[in-house]
Amino acid sequence: MPPKGHAILSASSADRWLHCPPSARLCESYADKGSDYAAEGTDAHALCEYKLRRALGLPAEDPTDNLTWYNEEMNDCAAGYAAYVLEQAEAAKQICADPVVLIEQRVDFSRWVEGGFGTADCIIIADGTLRVIDYKHGLGVLVSAEENPQMQCYALGALELFDGIYDIETVGMTIYQPRRDNVSTWEISKDALYRWADEVLKPTAELAFAGDGNYLCGEWCGFCKAKANCRARAEANLALAQYEFKLPPLLTDEDIEDILSKADELVSWASDIREYALRQAVSGRKWAGWKLVEGRSNRRYINDAVVADVVERAGFDPYERRVLGVTAMQKLLGKSRFGELLSPYIEKPQGKPTLVPESDKRPAMSTAEADFNENEGGQSYV
Ligand code: SF4
Known part of the structure; x- marks a missing residue:
């Protein structure tokens, strides 16, 4: 989850500052504006924490009334997260008599990263394996656990607390991202994680903290304030x-x-x-050669109720009756009831062809022309 408190080298931005060390200091000069997405994520995390505590039989206060962004979907996602963690905790019990489940655990990885701390959504420790689970409510970017530096920093923080007490050999990391149907898990040996921390994380964090190193542009720029x-x-x-x-x-x-x-x-x-x-x-800035104008806008009713009343009195029916769309219907029924009642009646039409890099996980689609060319021995007719 996002760090509570300010860290120059936060775990959540580690992917950026590990690639582009000077970005850490550069970002310091920008105000932390927050966003609706971040606020929604914070609400979702509060609900996840509550559901998980209840599922584990721990005392917890229902935060729902105080959640600005609460909806059925968020409720389903949090319930799914709690069920998933419970499953993992049960699995841990099979290999260890007294596994520990920690919720919203503050972790400190400052041995490698100056001022490095964060909050892990869930840590499960059992003999042999330490597992860190992170809930992601966002939809925009599909998050992978593989070599994910944020998760590796949390795992190092967790090892600081438990290595030595438990006999840990393997570290598992899971991203639970329900709105993308994504549960991504990656494992690394404890020794390899420590090696990465000493050889990559620590020296790069030192460069970043000092504001040194080279700027490097890449997909991580999308998360940079600059x-x-x-x-x-x-x-x-x-x-x-x-x-x-x-x-x-x-x-x-x-x-x-x-x-x-x-x-x-x-x-x-x-x-x-x-x-x-x-x-x-x-905000008032003038750019030479440019001006602000009003964009296009569409006509709209000032008051829907008055419009309906006027049209009805004129002898017409102002309403249209339509079946709710898939998203609205799922919101109305809840995810499981929606699946129960409507799954035989849902189809997913073929998506529009999109050109993506070879590394994309989706299978390549075949087009009629490619099939034709294959059948004709690869000849093409123009
Ligand atoms: S925009 Fe990209 S290149 Fe520039 S500081 Fe940020 S991460 Fe580095």
């Missing part, structure tokens, strides 16, 4: 814009493959700049 006006990111993206188009006049397949691999970052950088410039303009 993403809109960072010079290193701008230079890296402008280098792409100056792509050296050599003869012959048409791009080769290799040129296109090269550009494709950089296009996502270029688009995301351009939209960060646009968003930043707009925010500044709304």
